[in-house]
Amino acid sequence: MSAQRTSLYDEHVKLSAKIVDFAGWEMPIQYKNLKAEVEAVRSNVGVFDVSHMGEFFIEGNEALKFTDFLVTNDIANAELGKAIYSPLCREDGTIIDDLIVYKISENYIMICVNASNIDKDFDWIESQIEGFDCTLKNRSHEFSLLAVQGPNTVKALKSIDLGCELKDIDYYSLQVEKLDMQEIIFARTGYTGEDGFEIFGPHKYIQNLWSQLVSIGAEPCGLGSRDVLRLEVGYPLYGNELNDEVTPLDSGLKWTVKMSKTDFIGKKALMDYKPNFRLVKLSLDKGIPREGYQVENEAGTILGQVTSGSMSVVLKKGIAIARIKKDLYDAENQFFIDIRGKKYKAELNKKPFVAGGHK
Amino acid sequence: MAKIVEGLKYTEDHEWISIEGNIATIGITDFAQSSLGDIVFVELPDAGEELEATNSFGVVESIKSVSDLYTPLSGKIIEKNSTVEDGPESLNEDAYGAWLVKIEMTDTSQVDSLLDSKAYSEYCEANS
Numbered sequence: 482m483s484a485q486r487t488s489l490y491d492e493h494v495k496l497s498a499k500i501v502d503f504a505g506w507e508m509p510i511q512y513k514n515l516k517a518e519v520e521a522v523r524s525n526v527g528v529f530d531v532s533h534m535g536e537f538f539i540e541g542n543e544a545l546k547f548t549d550f551l552v553t554n555d556i557a558n559a560e561l562g563k564a565i566y567s568p569l570c571r572e573d574g575t576i577i578d579d580l581i582v583y584k585i586s587e588n589y590i591m592i593c594v595n596a597s598n599i600d601k602d603f604d605w606i607e608s609q610i611e612g613f614d615c616t617l618k619n620r621s622h623e624f625s626l627l628a629v630q631g632p633n634t635v636k637a638l639k640s641i642d643l644g645c646e647l648k649d650i651d652y653y654s655l656q657v658e659k660l661d662m663q664e665i666i667f668a669r670t671g672y673t674g675e676d677g678f679e680i681f682g683p684h685k686y687i688q689n690l691w692s693q694l695v696s697i698g699a700e701p702c703g704l705g706s707r708d709v710l711r712l713e714v715g716y717p718l719y720g721n722e723l724n725d726e727v728t729p730l731d732s733g734l735k736w737t738v739k740m741s742k743t744d745f746i747g748k749k750a751l752m753d754y755k756p757n758f759r760l761v762k763l764s765l766d767k768g769i770p771r772e773g774y775q776v777e778n779e780a781g782t783i784l785g786q787v788t789s790g791s792m793s794v795v796l797k798k799g800i801a802i803a804r805i806k807k808d809l810y811d812a813e814n815q816f817f818i819d820i821r822g823k824k825y826k827a828e829l830n831k832k833p834f835v836a837g838g839h840k
Numbered sequence: 841m842a843k844i845v846e847g848l849k850y851t852e853d854h855e856w857i858s859i860e861g862n863i864a865t866i867g868i869t870d871f872a873q874s875s876l877g878d879i880v881f882v883e884l885p886d887a888g889e890e891l892e893a894t895n896s897f898g899v900v901e902s903i904k905s906v907s908d909l910y911t912p913l914s915g916k917i918i919e920k921n922s923t924v925e926d927g928p929e930s931l932n933e934d935a936y937g938a939w940l941v942k943i944e945m946t947d948t949s950q951v952d953s954l955l956d957s958k959a960y961s962e963y964c965e966a967n968s
Contacts, residue, residue, distance in 0.1 A: 515903050516878045705904050769881050769901050792880045792903045821883070821899070 487532035488625045488684035489691055496701055504597035506533040509703040519709050519794040521700030522673050523835075526631035528691065528699040529707055535599035536624045536681060537592040537606065541615030545587045551609060551746060553729060555739040556582050556590075564653045564670050567737050569594075569602065570747035574728040574754055578602050579719050581670060583655055588615070591666065591681075593626075595719050609746065625687035629694065630677035630702075630710075632838050638678060641693040644686070652676070652839055660686065672707060674714030674837020709791050712800060713835040715762055721772065721788045722760055722802055731758040731804075756807050758785070761816075763801045763827040764793075764834060768820045770801035775819040776827070784809045787818065795835045801827070842871035842964060845936050849951065850960035851912045856936060862948055864913050867939040868900065868931060871964050876902045879928045884920040884940055891915060893950055897941065900931070913950050915943040 484507045493500060498509035509530065511518065521527045539548055549557040554567035563584050569577045578598040583591040594602045603619050610617055629638060638647050645658045647667065655668040663683045671677035680690065695701055708718070717723050722732055729738050730751060738751055763770065770790030775783050785805035793800045801818065817824040844850075849857040854872035858865045873879060881901035891897055896908040897917070919942040924930055930938040945951075955963060 511877070511904075514877065709903060769906075771906060792901070794903065797880075 485533070487530055488688055489530040489532065492688070492691060492695075493530065493701075498701070498703060501704075503704060504533065504595075506596060508533060509701070511703040511705040512701050515703070515705050515709070516794050518700055518702040518706035522631045522675055522702060522706065522710055523795060524632065526629065526633040526637045526694075526699045527702040527706070528694045529628040529630065529702045529704075530625075530691070531628050531679070531707075532625040532687070533596035534626055535594040535596060535602070535619065535621040536626075537594065537603065538618045538620055539590045539592065539615050540618070541588055541613075543614040544590050545584070547610060547613040547615050548582055548590050548592070549742065550613075550744060551606060552580070552582060553738040553745055553747060553751070554582075555742060556584060557742070559584055561586060562650075562654055562656075564655055564668050566653075568723070568729045568734055569605070570729065570751070571605075572747055572750060574730070574747045574750040575725055576719075576723045576727060576729060576732070577605050577725070579717065579723055579734075581668075583666065583668060585655070585657055585666075593679075593681075597720060623683065624681045625684045627680045627687055627690055627694075628671055628673075628677060628707075629680065629699065630671045630673040630675050632676055634675075634677045637694060637697060637699055640697060641690070643690070671839070672716060673710040674716070674833070674835065674839060675710075676839045708789075709794055712789050712791050712802065713793050713795055713833070714837045715802065715833040717760070717802070718789060722804070727758060727804075728754060728756070730754055730756045731807075733760045758804050759807050759810055760788070761803050761805050761810070762830040762834060763787075763803055763816055763818065764796065764830055765799035765801075765818065765825050765827050767799075768818070768823075768825040769799040770803075770818045770820065770827070774801075776803045776805060777817045777819060777824065778809070778811075778814045779817070782809065784816070793834055800834045842869065842874055843936070844869070844871075844957050844961050844964070846957045848936075848957060849954035850957065850963075851910075851954060852963060853910050853912075855909070855912070857912065857951075857954060858939075859951055862945045863918070864915070864943045864945055864951075865939045866911065866941050866943065868909070868935055869960075870935045871968075873931050873935045876900060876905065876907065878902055879931045882925050882928045882931070882940070884925055885917050887917050887919055889917045891917065891943070893947075900928075909940065911943065912954060913943055913945050914947050915945040918942050918944050
């Protein structure tokens with residue numbers, strides 16, 4: 482199958498973006514300068530085309546009941562108009578994907594999933610829906626998706642023509658509008674740790690927003706800066722920190738597994754589960770950790786591997802998330818990362834590397 | 841358009857080489873620094889290390905990527921440019937000034953296999 486392009490592909494080419502294949506999509510990895518993109522999001526405003534992500538809709542009388550059963554986090558008790566981050570697990574507790582549930586109404590729920598997992602997620606959800614009075618639709622091709630991120634996001638969005646008035650909604654809340662019979666969903670969510678909105682809308686509408694935002698000085702940002710930004714605030718990425726072999730309890734996501742719920746897929750397995758791993762945040766004064774590098778203790782025992790690593794633009798040093806064998810974890814120990822055969826001292830960070838300014 | 845200096849030798853790995861007698865000075869080209877973006881880490885071998893042609897002798901890292909450096913010439917490292925290790929951004933500022941290593945060649949005939957500025961310029965054009 483040939484690579485897919487988002488409705489903004491021509492804009493990326495016009496801006497001389499470096500284009501790479503990502504999950505079967507030709508996506509901009511960076512424009513002129515990755516560092517400038519990260520800095521724009523931390524101090525001003527950046528705009529990302531993330532239209533490759535998938536949008537599913539669960540509709541019907543039991544849409545809420547089904548979604549609450551489907552994912553580990555609590556959807557039933559969340560207020561209407563809220564966005565909820567959750568893993569999607571199998572019966573054995575392993576993670577199929579991590580996603581955001583948008584509780585538009587009790588019988589109309591949107592789920593935004595990772596582009597690389599669209600088919601896998603759809604097949605899984607479809608296999609679980611039998612017996613519930615609701616339907617599942619993959620409407621990914623109807624939507625383009627912009628992430629507008631940074632402390633000046635609201636100011637930027639209020640200075641352009643959105644076709645409607647942007648309400649002052651809380652972080653992880655949404656506003657749904659209908660323009661020319663087409664839905665536009667404004668969600669105060671993102672993957673950078675900064676204040677921001679993710680805007681789901683028809684292709685023409687999103688193309689127009691992109692042009693307006695770029696013309697008022699919002700920095701076009703690619704997937705490269707997006708990855709640095711999420712790593713700086715310690716957010717996991719499916720395929721790196723999360724995968725088909727680990728559970729949320731191996732991955733710092735205990736807070737998203739709500740055992741107080743009557744039932745959900747994976748509950749039984751996760752109830753008695755003893756985690757094999759834990760994720761740690763490591764930073765280095767010298768050297769840049771990369772995915773796959775080994776993490777060791779002073780004695781040279783291999784504790785685990787780096788799952789994501791980069792140079793932090795804000796801290797100007799190497800940062801990493803690593804998956805460590807739980808029984809070998811000792812916070813008092815000195816960690817080392819093996820970089821091309823040399824051992825570099827790594828400091829254990831309990832908090833995110835960068836605080837992020839979201840409300 | 842990336843800057844290419846006449847009189848230097850080049851490789852398809854986007855390195856430049858300046859030859860004086862049996863001493864070769866190696867750096868990365870303007871094309872290389874520009875495609876890498878912000879260079880944030882450089883690791884070079886210490887003096888005394890012996891290398892065969894095509895061996896990796898170090899790395900250059902940008903925020904998101906790691907690139908190996910390969911020597912096109914066999915020989916012994918006689919000096920590394922520590923100022924580039926301490927300030928990797930100098931490669932972005934002046935790729936032809938910020939040399940990486942000096943090698944005492946064991947086989948000067950290997951120089952014949954290097955590209956001249958015209959051939960390298962054509963190579964860049966065909967591959968950009």
